[in-house]
Amino acid sequence: MKAKCLFIGATKYNYKEVNPSPVKYSLLSLMSYVVDIADVEVIDFEMLFGYPRSLNEIENFKEYVKKILKQKNPDVVAISCYTSFDYLATIDILEICRYLYPDAILVVGGYHPTAVPEDFLGNNSPVDYIIRGEGEEALREIINNSGKNMPKVILGKNLDLSMEKPLRYDLYPYKTDELYISLSRGCFHKCAFCVQSDDYINKYRKMDVERIKEKIDTASQYFPIKRLLFSDPIFGIDLEQTELLVEFLKNKYPHYSYWAETRIDRLTQELIACLSQLRIDLHFGVESLAEDTLLNLMEKTTNPQFYNESFYKAVELCQKYNVLGLFGFIMNYPGEQAKSSQYTLNQIRNVIEKYDEINVTFHINQYALYPGNKIYNMRHQLSEERGFFFPNDGWWRSKEPNIRQRSEACIASASLREAYNGNIHYWHEEKNDLLRRYVSKYNFNAYQFYQRDEIRSVINTYNSKLRVRDDYDKIYAIIAQSRHSFCKILLLYNQEIENKKSKKFIDSINRLFAYVTSDFDNQLIKAYLENEEIEKINGRIIDFEDLLFKEFKYNAEVLSKVQDEYSMTFLKTEYRVDKNGNIRKRK
Template sequence: MPHPDRVRVLLLWPGGLFSGGKNFGVPQLLSLAAAVRASVDAVVEVVDLDLERAFGKPDLRKIFERGYDVVGISCYSSYDYLKVMAIAEQARSLLPRAWLVVGGYHPSARPHDFTATDSPFDCVVVGEGERPFTRIVKACDRGDPAPKGILGPEPVHDLGELPPLDWTLLERYRPHVRKVASQAEIYLSRGCPFGCTFCMERAKKEESWRALDPESAVEAMHRLDAFLDLSRFTLRVTDALFGLRPEWRREVLERLAARPLRARKIWLLTRLDLLERQDIELMARAHVSPGFGVESGSPAMLRTIRKSSAPEQYLDSIHRISEWALEYRVPFGINLIVGHPGETEDTLRETAQFARRLFLRAERTMGFLSVDPFRLYPGSEIDRDLPAWQARTGMRNHRYPWWQDGDQAFLSEWVDASAGLGYRATFRLKDELFSPILREIPSRFCYEGESRDYFLRAIEEQVELCSPRRRMQWLGLWHLWTGLVNESTAEQSHSAVAEDSELGSLAVQVRQSTLGEGAEPQALLAVPRERFVAPSELGDCCLNRASKLAEDSERRLLPMKSFAAMSKAIELAEGDEVVVLGDGTGYGAALCCRIVGDQGKVVCIEQDPDLASVARANLRESAHARVIEAPPGAIEHWAGARKVMVSLALAELPDSWVDALAEGGVLVAMCGNRLVLKRKALTGLPQAAPP
């Protein structure tokens, strides 16, 4: 129902890069909504674009056409930057008179990313948003001019002053939430006083740890349970640091044990050097599982990143926690980061030895492991003092600011850790040292509780990240961005791919996985398909899908199994002579060369001069292959051929091409999704080949 006399406020969550739409809650926005409604008679709506997918593809036009006076958009992390700017541009177009406000970690770290003269935003909130955002809505309600520029920080020192979250603002999603979400989120505290150098938490400008009192914290969780029924969800307490003070931590756990939630499991992040046996026993009773950001198994690196001033004792404590967790049946997670500034091969091997002792020394474990690359986050100490870190450690970031480009997930971690450990070396060592450990953990993980599937999914996701397919995708991005940054020519990029033995080895493994055992023809496994596609296609080119031939071309290389079907259809064999029409960069010809052998002959016809040039380079070592730069319909170059394969995707097969065959000759092509095979009869008339 419209409210023409009341300020209308929209709080928009743009969707998370890594969340995959699996989280319900947006407690940050609900807290803003509660603060506004406690001070202003405003109509406040909360929209979560992740959860909007329960209704189909989100339609921003329909959302903005409801009409709003103030629109607050969360830019939670730097990965959201481009998306948030695009959303804001559309909001500005559809709501030209609305006040647009942005807040979150990235605006707090880089407020001036949002204040340029052409920015769609009116103002930026730095730090915690309840007070400045409420002041903005009040100004709108009074009819004052829109505030401009940067507001904050204005931290809330007593969380008890904040009104409780009103979960009914998400009522629209409740009947459908399980379609897109398996976890619910809530905050019980704010701040972290530990000064880890890589962490973005300090971008919020307030480091002190503040929490709801224990009774209110547990009551807040029960209100969420009453609204959502958490029996089908894992509850994630998304505090930067759960339970800094032991008396608070233990009272919350005691209260949860006495008054349990219906959640399948409660998951939270804390520090391992805060916990004692009593805490693990309480977690078992409260149905809680902890995650620990250990970050490194090297004492030297732990000192460098300021994780601990007593790193040996810090690392020893996780072994005690592992034993207590096994005793009380409490599953726990450990996160390690590889490639910190100053990292060396020795410190990486030290970390791997630590992980191996922790997870593989015993036959059973309640723990599981995630291994992340170092990512250079704006707002972290390393970012704030980057020249000094570069000088001191030899680190090098290849693309900064990375959040202003696409492929942010890759670019954020494209960092040389030190003068002696480049990105590619870290990438290789991460797989060599940690993949065997990650693959062993599933068989040793012994938690058998009702949420075992939740933890196994996390374990399996880490194993999958080690797969040849995922690693090849990452190397594909490395080649793409190395070429872009260095302004490499097509020939230089092609040579770099051809000379990359690590990429080649991964590509063979992916082709084997795609094609399965006993793939025919064997040429599909032998021919390095990655050399025949655009750099942006490298990551997925060995899957059974079409791949772009060049960045500036719409032409696509047919899927591998299409070539398999075509070569089988024309009964291509050793010693044959074959023509490949419209073969782009020469992949079809390369396959045919493998099949027909040294006694056969292959003619590759390609009209695009740039693609033909790449084809010549790809076929340089095949003495029995010849590339002709001509259209496929230039039959004077191939008339009388007995076997012809078409690499182009066609709508229909021209009869003139069949007419050009020798009598008894055969021609095969993919027309749409159909394999079309035609043979020229001995009478000279074309006929369809038998099925």
């Protein structure tokens, strides 16, 4: 008789509002690897409940977990604590499992247990086994041995991908049209900040292209896929295999869109020319462009000059081949100096100024101090040598509600603290300025893709039920065209007032412009729902843009003068804006 193995995906307490991934690849792979020796079932509480954000919601969540789990009777429970943000919920679920299933074997794995296995040790721990690293072989051994004669902390073995079992999509209970799929494991690089534990050897291994094709074909039978996301940290390492894969995808799944991540210093013209045959957007984790940060803190490269050149080249290649590219950066990184932070921001600004129109974007984010990697293990040394200040060591163990803020509440160095008076958000103002610049330079393809949250918000504000309509894509395209047109006019305003007016004044003009154009968006949606022809709606947008441009020329004359108050016209209505950014509508 087979053992009954229950796989559980935890959730995150007090986490930001995001759409969880319905298919957790780690659970899918583990489940598929032991299905021949166990009756398997998957429960994902992130999907079922979402993210509890208050003490009351957390208590309701625990009652919900009890209600769901008391219907089960597993021999083995394997729970994924994916990152440190999942830790508190994982512990609560494990304690509930121990109460409900006193004789079951409880196993935990994931990035956090790999990094901090001691979080699951101790006399009161409900856990029987902690798997560090890849868990397929270890979990199979636990099931086969009924959990006997094995160490509590098990170092997982790197799986030979030729031995990976066929993924049992048919047994996975949650469906999706955006599926993550892995074509390799491990990484060549050893970045100091990676969520992967510093002392776990995770060698790079790639899957044969024919097995990859089989994996995609099988997934397409069970999921209504619209978008395929390759979760490999460096996609396209083997150009010949990538060309074979792209040819397969182009011919068999041309209606899919695709996402992949790679490095700027590994991108070649041959690779991007190949990838441009698909509807693909690329992610580049640049992180920094400053020599000291790259070499001495991140260990991202050994050649900062070549890395900087690669950044400019990667942007240029995305532009040339019209491939959407997202370039990610980290601010307030442990130990980083003020001049290094400013250097990176200046480089981003320089590359934006090179182009009149762009199809790339830049994400600038605060560093979160995950445990277990090299930079985390250096935190005390960095405190002594560079003035790194981090008051919330062990932030993932606290039940206080502001978990995201606590994970990021650091000052990278004494240099940054002195330069910005201890403001951990020192880079936000410049980020917002850069954001205004590059969003206004998006071509239409980039705008409708990267500004999708804004476009959806406009539509949902009008009527949230519109998102279930079959013609939602047409409404989306109308609003995308409208907002993109407005962006070009707003750029003219920002160019007119930058370096001439106060930050508050600039922010007020941007808010006023958003206010006066939002009503027009509503008019467009209403016109479409009343069956106005698309050609006529497009004509409305052109006429509206012409009016805004004519008013800009008048307002630019007003703004060119130094005054205590500026009288400007938007949509034939007069507004007064004083030099401090206070707005009033003239009656």
